[in-house]
Amino acid sequence: MKKLMQEVRAFAEERDWDQFHTPKNLSMALAVEAAEIMEHFQWLTPSESRDLPEEKRKAVGDEIGDVLLYLVRLADKLGLDPVVLATQKLEANRLKYPADQVRGSARKYTEYERGV
Amino acid sequence: MKKLMQEVRAFAEERDWDQFHTPKNLSMALAVEAAEIMEHFQWLTPSESRDLPEEKRKAVGDEIGDVLLYLVRLADKLGLDPVVLATQKLEANRLKYPADQVRGSARKYTEYERGV
Amino acid sequence: MKKLMQEVRAFAEERDWDQFHTPKNLSMALAVEAAEIMEHFQWLTPSESRDLPEEKRKAVGDEIGDVLLYLVRLADKLGLDPVVLATQKLEANRLKYPADQVRGSARKYTEYERGV
Amino acid sequence: MKKLMQEVRAFAEERDWDQFHTPKNLSMALAVEAAEIMEHFQWLTPSESRDLPEEKRKAVGDEIGDVLLYLVRLADKLGLDPVVLATQKLEANRLKYPADQVRGSARKYTEYERGV
Known part of the structure; x- marks a missing residue:
């Protein structure tokens, strides 16, 4: 996780995107990505949600990656x-x-x- | 993170809460906690959000912990x-x-x- | 709805809160309130969610009111x-x-x- | 709004979708749509968010329509x-x-x- 945090920081700095990464903006991006995870589950029954087709499980995994990236970035900006x-x-x-x-x-x- | 994942799993099993932890429910809990982070920032200017009072920074940190707990739990239930x-x-x-x-x-x- | 939109506008103007009501901030407030509705449902079974105790139904109604206020305010600021x-x-x-x-x-x- | 509520109800009944429209699922759909509004604003400055290009204003309007549809549907299912x-x-x-x-x-x- 330490390594991931440093890599995300380098990613933002290399692109000069630090200026956009206010904690406020990052909190929005985090919530948007969390909603994208949820979107996959909204019409499923509880048991369907436990038994995702592989393609959907992969798509959810992609969004989980996004959530963690923004969470790590937000924490880094707050020194946490x-x-x-x-x-x-x-x-x-x-x-x-x-x-x-x-x-x-x-x-x-x-x-x-x-x-x- | 591996250790955290195992601890969250044990926490849920000891309480017999696994039954509630469908990926669907966990995706909702994750989005709710992400919104609780955002709530702290919604009326702040960009620069205020970069310079939180210590009390608020601590409160945001608390919610960051919640988001990570649900994210790790969701990933675990999906084998990710x-x-x-x-x-x-x-x-x-x-x-x-x-x-x-x-x-x-x-x-x-x-x-x-x-x-x- | 027209009347509600005008009342919300007057409410904000009387408090000089228009300055905080950027569409960006209002979109955050809307998402936060939507999450507060969801929080009431996150651990319920589908059938429990169809049959809320009166106290909970009232609490959800309160949040529905909040969502509509922010939605109307956001639409007003965008001329929609x-x-x-x-x-x-x-x-x-x-x-x-x-x-x-x-x-x-x-x-x-x-x-x-x-x-x- | 009464008319809109009735139209949404008819829409769901004609498609036999009432079975999916538990308050729980509707609260998720509402939060997902609210996040889709927010997605348009997440990287904008406050002043950019007040001055959207017409194309983006139209896209936000589309999502505002979605939020209201789900809000009305949720309220209807709860008798509110x-x-x-x-x-x-x-x-x-x-x-x-x-x-x-x-x-x-x-x-x-x-x-x-x-x-x-």
């Missing part, structure tokens, strides 16, 4: 490390949703409105 | 590696937007509608 | 009439997806990737 | 009237942000994080 942040968040969620209290409870899950 | 995908995408973009042709050109940049 | 645009789009979709050819076909529907 | 909801929301915001207290204040505006 996304893996550290995700790890901290997961740790916080472990405390917030103790496994022995929430297990198997769709009801509670919906109340929590949280997936990770 | 997000870092490999992002690296491939960046390589493709290097060929698509040759540095010596697009450098310093806001006009072209806008035509390309691409940031990374 | 959203109802005319939606009517034209629906007419175009009638021609694109003839009822007698697409009826009852989930498969085709997914191919079309279109819902309206 | 979007214009009533928006009017109520605007009234609530008038009380929440009194014009004489918030006028001309970018700072307060940012604190409020609200645009309408």
Whole structure:
């Protein structure tokens, strides 16, 4: 991830695109790419979404790559490390949703409105 | 990232939340979290967005962590590696937007509608 | 809708908020509010989403109001009439997806990737 | 708007697409279309976004039509009237942000994080 962050930075600098990469613009690009992932799933049933044809799985993978590129770029512009942040968040969620209290409870899950 | 992916998987399994983690639902959660990042920037000027107060930078970091958690979880459910995908995408973009042709050109940049 | 558009315009002018209401910022606010609608549905089954508890239905309604306010405001800033645009789009979709050819076909529907 | 709602309903029924139009799916489609509006603005400066070339203005208008179609359809499935909801929301915001207290204040505006 460190390496990816440096490569994305070099990519932008070589093209003099740093001027466009305000955190504001990057947050928009990130949301647009996240929506492009979602577009592939919007009319599928839950089970269809678990069993994508290979061509569609590849197309979703392409968009996942885009989301990560913008996420890494945004984090870099803000001086943040996304893996550290995700790890901290997961740790916080472990405390917030103790496994022995929430297990198997769709009801509670919906109340929590949280997936990770 | 591999480690993070395994930890997120364990987190979901310990809570029996795997049943909710269809790729469809995860794509929605990812887009919701991406919008929560964006919410912090929506009324800022470009330069304000480059110079966030520390409290806001921390709040954005929190949401970046969420986005990465859902991205990693979604990729895992689809059997994909997000870092490999992002690296491939960046390589493709290097060929698509040759540095010596697009450098310093806001006009072209806008035509390309691409940031990374 | 005309009346609503005028009221939103007056609301912004009375607060001297017109300066913040660039189409760019309004497009972000619209997407953020659309995500807030979606947040209510992200972990629900399809059938749960058809049968919301009254409290949740009211909360979704609140966000629907927000989306329409920003949509109307954005259209106003661009000199566009959203109802005319939606009517034209629906007419175009009638021609694109003839009822007698697409009826009852989930498969085709997914191919079309279109819902309206 | 009433007429538009009825037309969208007829459109879906004629194609037997009602089965796909769960509120969950419609909320996704709405967010996807909102992101498509945003995509047109993501790399523009604030002033460029106020002064779109006609071709781009037309393309944005097309997406505005899509957003309204899905918004109306979602509201219909939930038995809600979007214009009533928006009017109520605007009234609530008038009380929440009194014009004489918030006028001309970018700072307060940012604190409020609200645009309408």
